[in-house]
Amino acid sequence: SQKIEQNSEALNIQEGKTATLTCNYTNYSPAYLQWYRQDPGRGPVFLLLIRENEKEKRKERLKVTFDTTLKQSLFHITASQPADSATYLCALDRGYGNKLVFGAGTILRVKS
């Protein structure tokens, strides 16, 4: 069966450093991969989408890579700030109306 793995432990980093979160998957062939942010007590919020034929996508301080050979996506936050502290979820998508499949999420804590 399909499996999505994100960093199981919380990621603690110092303000100003680059945070790198990992999303690995097996038994799945997504056409797209999405990243969401979730704050405590709130619903997930969409951040970025990357297509299978794109290697990298950027948005302000965020960068996502997608390697379909390794079956892995990396999510980077550069110049991290305490306000970036949240849970980050990756979601796999075959597109064209197929449902999203979410990973368990990684907790990021940025300390000042």
Add this chain to the structure above:
Amino acid sequence: DAGVIQSPRHEVTEMGQEVTLRCKPISGHNSLFWYRQTMMRGLELLIYFNNNVPIDDSGMPEDRFSAKMPNASFSTLKIQPSEPRDSAVYFCASSLRLAESDTQYFGPGTRLTVL
């Protein structure tokens, strides 16, 4: 835009009682999703609708769960009878289904506690 609206935000009930969760999607969106989130199982899709029609309900745990979407601006998720293991946060999300990938917009969730 008000975003996806869910009610109630918190619900505490006793085992055996009926629970009804409500959702108003973003105006103009044609897909609606119900998710459940727990620490153990993460975010699980229960059911989703496209143009008010249920497309995939394979995530609905059992017959005690039912969902309806009588029109484009309203959906309900009902649990009858409720059990303690149903305690979770239930999210509703909506999207404008395009030919490619759906970006989903989530509501604030309903925290359900079944005693």
